[in-house]
Amino acid sequence: MQIKRVFITGGASGLGYALAQEAAARGWKVCIGDRDTERGEAVLESLQRLQSDAFFMPCDVTRISDLEAVAKELQSRWSGVDIVVNNAGVAQVGPITETSISDWQWIIDINLLGVVRGCKVFTPIMQEQGQGYFLNVASLAGLLDMPNASSYNATKAAVVSLSETLHNELKPNNIGVTVLCPSFFKTNLAQGMRSSVPDMDKKVDKWMASSKLNAADVAKMAWQAVDAGKLHALPHREGRTAWYMKRFLPRSLYQAIVHKKAQSRTK
Known part of the structure; x- marks a missing residue:
């Protein structure tokens, strides 16, 4: 198997770290970027046990200069990069009437523009x-439209659209794209979440804990999608079912299902 050179944003924890572990276990060279320098340095040793070439670089995806510094370092160390994983992201929950413009700007800067910059x-x-690959981490929220998550849904939908566009645009350059759209699974997304809904962090943690898949499962399925050159990767079976329902059911029927599901999650 060819050794790949991989860079992962938000790679010090959660899904990003699981993706890094799986890549390193494959024998690939891995660089994790994260704005949490302490965490990045703490997990590096475990990656280096799997792949000695693994290293960490401080990186805030809201600063293009940070990403440019990473690119320069990868050129120097590895003479390039084969796969870039635009994974860093945050969450925001609340009705449109209670979501401030500053919260919209915050989530767009990270979830959408962070991927754009990468x-x-x-x-x-x-x-x-003459070759390369992007794995852009979106969410099932980018394909569906659950209420009270307009800013999160919108940014993830934009990542899906961006990925689909680049899949077409970059094909002549032999550059592939996969957009990952997982549903809830156990990760650290709720830690930095902004919400105007009481106890939403506890509810999200509960939904994540009920998932049949963990971060390692999602990471393995993500890399399998990259191996296969799939554009859309939906790891959760129920997520794929929901996406099909949205695409093929009458809107009124789909909307009734969404509201019933949303009401059950508030209990």
Whole structure:
């Protein structure tokens, strides 16, 4: 198996770290970027036990200069990069009437523009190499439309659209794209979540804990989708079912199902 050179944003915890572990277990070279320097340095040793070339770089995806610094370092160490995982993200929950413009700006800057910056910085490198791959982490929320999550849904839907666009745009450059759209699974997303809904962090933790898949499962399925060159990767079976229902059922029937599901989750 060819050794890949992989860079992962938000790679110090949660899904990003699980993706890094799985990549390192495959024998691939891994660089994790994260704004949590302490956490990044703490987990590095475990990655290096799997792949000695693994390293960490401080990286805040809201600063394009950070991503440019990573790109420069990867060029110096590895002479390029094969796969860039735009994983860093945050959550915001609340009705449209209670979601401030500053919260919209915050989540757009990280969830959408963070992915845009990653693609913009690394596409020229991949074009010069004649090959490359983007794994963009969105969410099932980017394909569905659960109430009281307009800002989160919108940013993840934009990541889906961006990924689909680049899948077409970059094909002549031999650059592939997969957009990962998981449902709830145990991760640390709720830790930095902003919400105007009381006890939402506890509710999210409960939904995540009930998932049949954990971060390691999702990471393995994500890399399998990359191996297969799939554009859309939906790890959760119930997520795939919900997406099909949205696409093929009459809107009124789909909407009734969504509201029934939303009401059951508030209990």
